[in-house]
Amino acid sequence: MTEVVVAVLLALGVAFVVLSCAGVVAMRDPFDRLHFTSPAATVAPILFTVAVLVEEPLSSAGIKAVIVAVLIVGTTPVLTHATARAAHIRRHGRWEDPEVDPPEDAP
Amino acid sequence: MNAWLVAATALILALLPCLWVCARRPAVDALVALELASTVTTLTLLALAQGYRRDPFMDLAVVSAVLSFAGALAFARFLERWV
Numbered sequence: 204m205t206e207v208v209v210a211v212l213l214a215l216g217v218a219f220v221v222l223s224c225a226g227v228v229a230m231r232d233p234f235d236r237l238h239f240t241s242p243a244a245t246v247a248p249i250l251f252t253v254a255v256l257v258e259e260p261l262s263s264a265g266i267k268a269v270i271v272a273v274l275i276v277g278t279t280p281v282l283t284h285a286t287a288r289a290a291h292i293r294r295h296g297r298w299e300d301p302e303v304d305p306p307e308d309a310p
Numbered sequence: 311m312n313a314w315l316v317a318a319t320a321l322i323l324a325l326l327p328c329l330w331v332c333a334r335r336p337a338v339d340a341l342v343a344l345e346l347a348s349t350v351t352t353l354t355l356l357a358l359a360q361g362y363r364r365d366p367f368m369d370l371a372v373v374s375a376v377l378s379f380a381g382a383l384a385f386a387r388f389l390e391r392w393v
């Protein structure tokens with residue numbers, strides 16, 4: 204029973220990652236691509252961690268898997284924001300500068 | 311060959327599209343693909359550690375999660391200003 208649950212959780216996690224990779228390849232804009240990193244970075248680590256905890260609860264591997272999931276889920280929004288900011292600045296310039304980005308174009 | 315090793319193999323194959331985007335697309339798109347690839351790598355290390363029943367290998371996944379965050383953040387700052 205445990206093996207079946209673990210296999211289903213792993214299959215779901217791998218499916219999320221593969222679909223995210225396909226989305227990143229298929230999109231044409233960096234902002235569109237950024238959306239597809241989120242499923243792989245939020246759902247998949249949680250599914251993998253739940254699979255580890257189902258197999259061996261409260262072991263050192265389980266605790267480390269929880270730490271990995273918390274790190275990935277916590278740091279990916281920061282990275283997404285930083286990347287979107289860099290892409291926006293490269294395309295439109297700094298929005299504090301009125302010469303580079305006129306006020307009527309400001310978001 | 312248990313379910314963990316099969317999952318790790320599938321995740322390594324999922325790195326190939328990220329590699330293609332890193333190699334062929336502009337710099338910001340490549341950075342997005344790098345972030346996805348670092349997440350996939352961390353999950354692969356986790357699956358390998360669990361598949362081979364080696365608890366100390368799980369530390370590699372923790373280190374990879376921390377260092378890939380710092381690396382991608384540095385890349386984002388460079389792309390924002392200088393590159």
